[in-house]
Amino acid sequence: MRTTINPLAELKSDTAEMITKSIKEWAEKEVMPYRHEIDDNFEMAERAMKKLFVDIGMQKLLVPESAGGAGLSFEELPPILYHSFSEIGKADAGIGFVLSALVASSASAIGSEVFDFMVDKLSSGFCRVSIVPPQFGNDDFRGFELAKAVEKGNKIRIKFYGRPLNSGFDADLFVVFCNYDGVSLAVLDGEEVERGEIVKTAGLNASRNCDVRIKAEVEKSRIIKGDAWKRLEIYLNLCLSSLCVGSAVDSCRIVGDWAEKRFIRGKPLKDNTVDAEVLGEVAKEAIEASMAAQFLAKSMLEDRSDDEIHTLSAITALKCSGAAFNVADRAMELMASQGYAREGLLEKQWRDAKSIAALLNQQHSLLELSERFFASKLWER
Amino acid sequence: MEFARIREFESPLERYLAEMIKDWGEKYVLPYRREFDEDWKEHRYVEPALEKLMVGYGFQMGVFPGEFGGWGIGNSDYFGSITARLMEEIGRYDTGIAVSVGVTFWPLFMITVKPHINYDLCAEFSELFARKKLTIAANAMTEPQGGSDIENLDELRGKTIRTTAVLDGDEWVINGHKLWPTNTGGMADLFGVVCTTKPGEADEKYFAYIYIPANLPGVKQGEPYRKAGMAADKNSDIWFDNVRVPKHYRAWGEGLDAKYFREIIATGCLGSAAMTLGAMENIYEILYEKCGELRYRGKPLKENTAVAAVLADIAAEIEVSRAAVYTYARMLDRPDIYGERYSAEMVARGRALKLKVCDACCDVARKAVDLLSHYGIDRSFDVEKHWRDVKMVQLWMGGRQLCQMDVARHFYDCKQL
Ligand SMILES: Cc1cc2nc3c(=O)[nH]c(=O)nc-3n(C[C@H](O)[C@H](O)[C@H](O)COP(=O)(O)OP(=O)(O)OC[C@H]3O[C@@H](n4cnc5c(N)ncnc54)[C@H](O)[C@@H]3O)c2cc1C
Numbered sequence: 001m002r003t004t005i006n007p008l009a010e011l012k013s014d015t016a017e018m019i020t021k022s023i024k025e026w027a028e029k030e031v032m033p034y035r036h037e038i039d040d041n042f043e044m045a046e047r048a049m050k051k052l053f054v055d056i057g058m059q060k061l062l063v064p065e066s067a068g069g070a071g072l073s074f075e076e077l078p079p080i081l082y083h084s085f086s087e088i089g090k091a092d093a094g095i096g097f098v099l100s101a102l103v104a105s106s107a108s109a110i111g112s113e114v115f116d117f118m119v120d121k122l123s124s125g126f127c128r129v130s131i132v133p134p135q136f137g138n139d140d141f142r143g144f145e146l147a148k149a150v151e152k153g154n155k156i157r158i159k160f161y162g163r164p165l166n167s168g169f170d171a172d173l174f175v176v177f178c179n180y181d182g183v184s185l186a187v188l189d190g191e192e193v194e195r196g197e198i199v200k201t202a203g204l205n206a207s208r209n210c211d212v213r214i215k216a217e218v219e220k221s222r223i224i225k226g227d228a229w230k231r232l233e234i235y236l237n238l239c240l241s242s243l244c245v246g247s248a249v250d251s252c253r254i255v256g257d258w259a260e261k262r263f264i265r266g267k268p269l270k271d272n273t274v275d276a277e278v279l280g281e282v283a284k285e286a287i288e289a290s291m292a293a294q295f296l297a298k299s300m301l302e303d304r305s306d307d308e309i310h311t312l313s314a315i316t317a318l319k320c321s322g323a324a325f326n327v328a329d330r331a332m333e334l335m336a337s338q339g340y341a342r343e344g345l346l347e348k349q350w351r352d353a354k355s356i357a358a359l360l361n362q363q364h365s366l367l368e369l370s371e372r373f374f375a376s377k378l379w380e381r
Numbered sequence: 382m383e384f385a386r387i388r389e390f391e392s393p394l395e396r397y398l399a400e401m402i403k404d405w406g407e408k409y410v411l412p413y414r415r416e417f418d419e420d421w422k423e424h425r426y427v428e429p430a431l432e433k434l435m436v437g438y439g440f441q442m443g444v445f446p447g448e449f450g451g452w453g454i455g456n457s458d459y460f461g462s463i464t465a466r467l468m469e470e471i472g473r474y475d476t477g478i479a480v481s482v483g484v485t486f487w488p489l490f491m492i493t494v495k496p497h498i499n500y501d502l503c504a505e506f507s508e509l510f511a512r513k514k515l516t517i518a519a520n521a522m523t524e525p526q527g528g529s530d531i532e533n534l535d536e537l538r539g540k541t542i543r544t545t546a547v548l549d550g551d552e553w554v555i556n557g558h559k560l561w562p563t564n565t566g567g568m569a570d571l572f573g574v575v576c577t578t579k580p581g582e583a584d585e586k587y588f589a590y591i592y593i594p595a596n597l598p599g600v601k602q603g604e605p606y607r608k609a610g611m612a613a614d615k616n617s618d619i620w621f622d623n624v625r626v627p628k629h630y631r632a633w634g635e636g637l638d639a640k641y642f643r644e645i646i647a648t649g650c651l652g653s654a655a656m657t658l659g660a661m662e663n664i665y666e667i668l669y670e671k672c673g674e675l676r677y678r679g680k681p682l683k684e685n686t687a688v689a690a691v692l693a694d695i696a697a698e699i700e701v702s703r704a705a706v707y708t709y710a711r712m713l714d715r716p717d718i719y720g721e722r723y724s725a726e727m728v729a730r731g732r733a734l735k736l737k738v739c740d741a742c743c744d745v746a747r748k749a750v751d752l753l754s755h756y757g758i759d760r761s762f763d764v765e766k767h768w769r770d771v772k773m774v775q776l777w778m779g780g781r782q783l784c785q786m787d788v789a790r791h792f793y794d795c796k797q798l
Pocket of ligand 1: 269272334527529533773776780
């Protein structure tokens, strides 16, 4: 079964290969044996996360070598993220989702004063970072509501109530989209955030989320101004896209095994044309997603504007999350009860992929694309 | 908001039952619905709700003819419409409970629906269901090697069934292994079991539908399986090991069992479509409320044209689905006009209905989750629960592909499918 393509030559590197190998071993040892139970047992997910984040060092990809990290540069990062998140997506998209937020947040902070504050956290044990994106509510920023940031002497007072993207219940750091100087990111210590009860969700169970209340006063140095939010979104989109590629490939693997072994009308499922057509569609989607994610990773190595990459990353994330969901959804069609059963493993990919797709808010992203490519005036008041 | 249907065809009994279900759903399901997912194994919340409906409100006896103390749904001139309405109204609250109730009636349809009412078996089994105790039936078709081929009667004619029934004097001796039937995992009191009297033969005369009380020696139900959704329905393995039942527990006999079993397919398709219709209506109700509350671009979500267009698509799907469900239901009401419910034509129409309405429902649920974004995947908004639950309705009874094949076979006169 070949539902993957050889990666683009530009995306190959020894470091990427080494990290991917470690992730593969991690998945085999820490996730795969427990995958059907992991959603009911957060401790299992947490144990696996700790190994990936701390022991393998995925939370320290951007931490300077002097502070015990890998000290990767922006030139090295995209291929490594593509390969490593694709690998994680084959095992547990929820864990990859939590890591995506951490990597994207650290990438957004590089070069700013707050980076050292983050490095301290990232290099002193298991760490989760929660992103607090704009929310349904008032129209502060492209139709959504931002956390309020008000200057108070030398400090900035941040006020917010709502739902983070991920890990609100467990995060050690919060990166909050706020209305300071246009749009900025405020980096808060977990202790500055009041948390509600864990919300139960359809999937991505490694990310325990809750509504949070923020009423914090922080130094100005904790605010990242300018286009940092765009960089955060670019890296988040790359990580999530790659994660979804992995998820799609895993769903293909699962349904491929099934279609080989399961007999319908006296022959393997895959030899019935109606089912083979579904398998063809599933393979097409997975490969398209992988092409899109690789194109994004490669584009990030080229000399392109942040704006262009930002747009490309949004398109790629939509494409890949949609593909991961479609692949799992159509694969489930062919696996029927076995696909729907927890032990069949597919249903976890199905719930996780759908959750990522829903969180990416497709409709809003399409409006942003229309604004960019057709100059639609959508945000003017 | 009531979605489209021809109201002239609504029977008084149907309206009355719908009101009872609403009363039950608001009191005994909604307050506990968010606990159902964790309750998949124990049914600490599910079972009392089911018991209330079946015993408290009396639905358990619904299909038996009046002379046996039932409501006579099976011999009513509104059989299809009432069945659809029950599934629609229960499906609004929970499709898992809907299938549990529907599948209790399902095997009994073989013997309680006119013109094929088996009075002897009705007399015997109605006593079981008349007890003031939750009594549940299961329809055991699917086997480890596959469910679709067993339901693919027109092509395979029972050839792949491995559960055997051998006549020994006045008793059938049953051996076999079934899996997945609704209401198993220890719940069922009575099974309707699809068996073969000659394994490997593709001939409908060997297709046997035999009732097996769950408390007989040799019957074993496994532990319930964990699933993506449908927590209110328990499913497990069932083993029949030299189980002996009286000869008259075979529903009808050679040829007739397969013939009336097609009606099981037709009603299963109607019930599946109707319960997903109910789920869509509940999704609509949730969206109506939440898209008014959540704000985007300075106004309620629903006042944004891009969102309104999706909401419109959702409403349109429900509108057309409801019209289709009740059209088919009405056709099942009137075999005198539209032909026997077990005819190839009515089965194909049922398959077409299930295919279309289940696809519509999965699409509606998917769009609703997307619209609400992080609230869409939040279990306290209930939309994602429907999204997880209804997927299985699309997949069961042979899934989309068997539906497609049965529809193509009939509507295009295909000979080799
Ligand atoms: C919640 C739940 C409730 C259920 N309730 C019941 C019940 O009450 N009674 C019962 O007996 N079973 C029940 N089932 C089982 C269900 O009906 C079967 O899963 C279903 O019929 C498909 O069978 P299978 O899973 O064995 O898949 P298979 O039969 O192996 O089919 C796999 C796939 O093959 C494809 N396929 C099917 N037919 C054809 C064809 N003719 N040509 C080409 N491709 C085809 C379809 O994509 C199908 O999904 C239930 C399952 C669940 C999860």
